[in-house]
Amino acid sequence: xxxxxDVSGLTKLYGAHRAVDDVSFAAPAGxxxxxxxxxxxxxxxxxxxxxxxxxxxxxxVTLGGAPITRRVLRSVGxxxxxxxxxxxxxxxxxxxxFARLKGMGMxxxxxxxxxxxxxxxxxxxxxxxxxxxxxxxxxxxxxMAAIAHRPxxxxxxxxxxxxxxxxxxxxxxxxxxxxxxxxxVLFSTHIMEHAERMCDRVVLIAQGRKAFEGAVSAALAAAPxxxxxxxxxxxxxxxxxxxxxxxxxxxxxxxDHIRWRAPLDGPEAPRRLxxxxxxxGAPLSLFEPSRATLHDAFVRxxxxxxxxxxxxxxxxxxxxxxxxxxx
Amino acid sequence: xxxxxxxARREYLAYVGAWGFWLSLITTPLLLAVMIxxxxxxxxxxxxxxxxxxxxxxxxxxxxxxxxxxxxxxPDTGVGARYKLVRADVQDxxxxxxxxxxxxxxxxxxxxxxTRAAGDVDLQxxxxxxxDRAPLRVAQDALSASMRxxxxxSRGVAAADMAWIETLQPxxxxxxxxxAPGAGAVSAKDRAPLVAALMAAFALWTAVxxxxxxxLSGVIEEKxxxxxxxxxxxxxxxxxxxxxxxxxxxxxxxxxxxxxGAGAGIASLAAAAAPSTTxxxxxxxxxxxxxxxxGFCFLAGYLMFGAAFLAxxxxxxxxxxxxxxxxxxxxxxxxxxxxxxxAFENPASPIVRAASWVPLFTPFLTPIRAAAGMPPLEAIxxxxxxxxxxxxxxxxxxxxxQAGVSGSASxxxxxxxxxxxxxxxx
Numbered sequence: 001x002x003x004x005x006d007v008s009g010l011t012k013l014y015g016a017h018r019a020v021d022d023v024s025f026a027a028p029a030g031x032x033x034x035x036x037x038x039x040x041x042x043x044x045x046x047x048x049x050x051x052x053x054x055x056x057x058x059x060x061v062t063l064g065g066a067p068i069t070r071r072v073l074r075s076v077g078x079x080x081x082x083x084x085x086x087x088x089x090x091x092x093x094x095x096x097x098f099a100r101l102k103g104m105g106m107x108x109x110x111x112x113x114x115x116x117x118x119x120x121x122x123x124x125x126x127x128x129x130x131x132x133x134x135x136x137x138x139x140x141x142x143x144m145a146a147i148a149h150r151p152x153x154x155x156x157x158x159x160x161x162x163x164x165x166x167x168x169x170x171x172x173x174x175x176x177x178x179x180x181x182x183x184x185v186l187f188s189t190h191i192m193e194h195a196e197r198m199c200d201r202v203v204l205i206a207q208g209r210k211a212f213e214g215a216v217s218a219a220l221a222a223a224p225x226x227x228x229x230x231x232x233x234x235x236x237x238x239x240x241x242x243x244x245x246x247x248x249x250x251x252x253x254x255x256d257h258i259r260w261r262a263p264l265d266g267p268e269a270p271r272r273l274x275x276x277x278x279x280x281g282a283p284l285s286l287f288e289p290s291r292a293t294l295h296d297a298f299v300r301x302x303x304x305x306x307x308x309x310x311x312x313x314x315x316x317x318x319x320x321x322x323x324x325x326x327x
Numbered sequence: 328x329x330x331x332x333x334x335a336r337r338e339y340l341a342y343v344g345a346w347g348f349w350l351s352l353i354t355t356p357l358l359l360a361v362m363i364x365x366x367x368x369x370x371x372x373x374x375x376x377x378x379x380x381x382x383x384x385x386x387x388x389x390x391x392x393x394x395x396x397x398x399x400x401x402p403d404t405g406v407g408a409r410y411k412l413v414r415a416d417v418q419d420x421x422x423x424x425x426x427x428x429x430x431x432x433x434x435x436x437x438x439x440x441x442t443r444a445a446g447d448v449d450l451q452x453x454x455x456x457x458x459d460r461a462p463l464r465v466a467q468d469a470l471s472a473s474m475r476x477x478x479x480x481s482r483g484v485a486a487a488d489m490a491w492i493e494t495l496q497p498x499x500x501x502x503x504x505x506x507a508p509g510a511g512a513v514s515a516k517d518r519a520p521l522v523a524a525l526m527a528a529f530a531l532w533t534a535v536x537x538x539x540x541x542x543l544s545g546v547i548e549e550k551x552x553x554x555x556x557x558x559x560x561x562x563x564x565x566x567x568x569x570x571x572x573x574x575x576x577x578x579x580x581x582x583x584x585x586x587x588g589a590g591a592g593i594a595s596l597a598a599a600a601a602p603s604t605t606x607x608x609x610x611x612x613x614x615x616x617x618x619x620x621x622g623f624c625f626l627a628g629y630l631m632f633g634a635a636f637l638a639x640x641x642x643x644x645x646x647x648x649x650x651x652x653x654x655x656x657x658x659x660x661x662x663x664x665x666x667x668x669x670a671f672e673n674p675a676s677p678i679v680r681a682a683s684w685v686p687l688f689t690p691f692l693t694p695i696r697a698a699a700g701m702p703p704l705e706a707i708x709x710x711x712x713x714x715x716x717x718x719x720x721x722x723x724x725x726x727x728x729q730a731g732v733s734g735s736a737s738x739x740x741x742x743x744x745x746x747x748x749x750x751x752x753x
Contacts, residue, residue: 051559051560052560052563053556053559053560070563073560076560077560078560079557080553080556080557081556083553083557084549084552084553084554084556084557085552085554085557086337086341086552086554087552088341088344088345089341097337098557098561100333101330101333101334101558101561101562102561103329145557146557146560
C-alpha cells in the first residue's frame, strides 16, 4: 500500500526569521520526489516538520489524507541530514532497534534486518560494532535503519552527502528499488544531477519559498538552452549572424579559434542556428547545443544568487569574465 | 509506552555492556572495603611508637601503668598497644634529638619529661609529630590523678578510699518521652535509624549527583554524534526522555541490588559474631516503612535532578557547553549537604522543618526527619508535595528537552535570556 504526501502552507519561524515560508507541494504515491535548493534554502526545516521533529508555525502535512501523528509516522522512514549511529551497537542490533521503535515485532525485525544486511553485502558485519565499519558501510546501515520497518513513505535528507561515487550509485539503486516496490520517496539534495536522474517530480526551494513544483520535464522546459560554437581564424560569427536573429557572445579566443555562446529559444533553434552558420559560410570547428539542466532551470526560476553552486567539473566549461563574452 | 520501554532497554543494555559498569560494580564495594579496612591494616602494620621517658622511677612506673590500662571510668583507646614506653638514660631531652628525628637504629616517636619541684609537676612532651597528642594526654591524666592523690593523702584520706573515689561514676540513662511507658530508655537501637538516615541521605545525594551526570553526558553524546535526529524520527522527545530516565533508573537499581545483596550477605555472615545490640540496631533500621521511604526519596531525587540534567543536556552540543549551564544547578545541588549536620543534630529544629518543605531539600531531609520520628500527616504531606513537584519538573523538562533536541532552543538562548537579568541582579 502506498500513500500520497500532501504539504500545505508549511511555515517555520525562528523569531522574526522565516526559515520556511508557505511551502506547499504533493508527492504522489509511488513517486520519487526531490526537494532541491541550495544549502540553507529551508529543505531540512521542511523535512523536519514533515517527520514531526519540529512543529510548524503554520500549515499542515497529511499522509494518505490523514494528519501526521505518531501512529502515521510509523509508516514513514527518515534519514536525517546530520547522521549518526550508536557506535558501540552492532548493525544488526541497530536495525532491529529502529524497526521495533517503528512498531515491528522482534522476530520480524530480526528477519528483515538480516535480509537488508545481506542485500547490501554487510551480512559479514552484522555482529561487529559500528565503530569498526567504514564510513560508507555506516551510511548504508543508517539508510537501512530508515527503511527497515518497510515504510510506505521514505524521506531522505541529503542522502548522497559524504558518499563516494560508488556508494552514491548504491544509494541511488536502493532508492529506485524502494520506488519499484511502491514506496513513495521524498529526498532533498543540493546536487541537481541526482534529482535530474532519479526524480519524477521536483520541488525547487529558495530562501524558504517554493519556486517551482512539477515534473522534471516541466522544470527542464523552463531552463534556458545554449549552443557552444568554435570558429577557425578570426571569423566574426556574431556579426555574420546578426541579421538571423541569434545574439552570440564571445566566450574565449586563441590565435587559431574563437569560442562562441548562442542562446537557444525553442526546440527548433539548434537546427536554425546550424543552418544560419552554414549559410554564412562560417568556418565551424565545433557545434555543441547544450542539454537543458535543472541547475539552469533553477537559475532561470529563482535567479543566480539563490541557485546552488554548479560544480565546474560537471559542466565541462569554464566561466570567462562577462566583458570578454561580448564580441 | 512501547517506545519508552525500548529506549529504556537500549540505555540499560548500553551501560551494562560497557566495561565501566562492571568496573564500577566491582570496584565500589572494594573501594568501600579498602576505605574501612585500610586504616585498620595500616594501624596494624605500623611499627610500635616508642616513647622515651625521662622521669623519676616512681613517675616512670606511674606512666607505664597509665599507658598499660585506661583510667577508671575511661574508655580503652588502645594506647597501650600503640605506644611502648622506654626509659631514657639521659636527663636532657636535647640529647634525644637524633633518635627523635628518625636517626639511629632505635628511632623514637616522642619523649615525655617529668620533673617535680616543691610540689609542682612539670610535664614536657617532645616529638616531631605535632598532631598525635595522645601520649601527652595520657601522661597528663595520670599525673593529674597522682597530684590529686598526693593532696588527698596529705589531708588524711586513706589509699583505699582514694581508689574507691576514683571509681565513682554516675549511672547514665537517656530517655525518649515519646516512647511507650516503661520503654523510654534510649539505646544504640534507637539511635541507629538516625545514623542510617544520615548515611542514606549522603548516599542518595552522591548517587543522584553521579547518575544525573551520567544522563547528562549520555544525551550530549547522542546530540553530538547526531544519533538523536535518527531517534527523533522514531520516538517523541518525551518518550526518549522517559526512556532514558527509566533505563538509568533500572541501571541504578541493578547496582544497588548487587551492592545491597553483597552487603546483606556480608552482614548475615558477620551476624553470628556481632554483638546483640548491633543486630538489634540493624533490625531497627531495616523496617519496611523506612526502606520504602528511603526508596521513595531516592526515586524522587533521581527524577527531579535527572530530568533537569537531561533537559540541560538537550540544549548543549558538548560537555564544555553544558558546564556553563550546569554550574548553577550544581551549586543548588550542594545546598542540601549544608543542612545534613543540623538535621542530624536536631531534626525537629524550625529551620530543618521549614527546609524539608522546599522540594530541593525534601528528598534528602525527609529520611533524616522520619528516622527521628515525624508526624505521619507531615510525612504524607511531604510525599504528596514531592509527587506534585516531580510532575511539574518532568513537564518542564520535557518541554525544554523537546525544544533542545528539535533545535528550537540552545544553550546560547538560555544564556541570552538569563544573562541580562543576572547582570541587573549583580
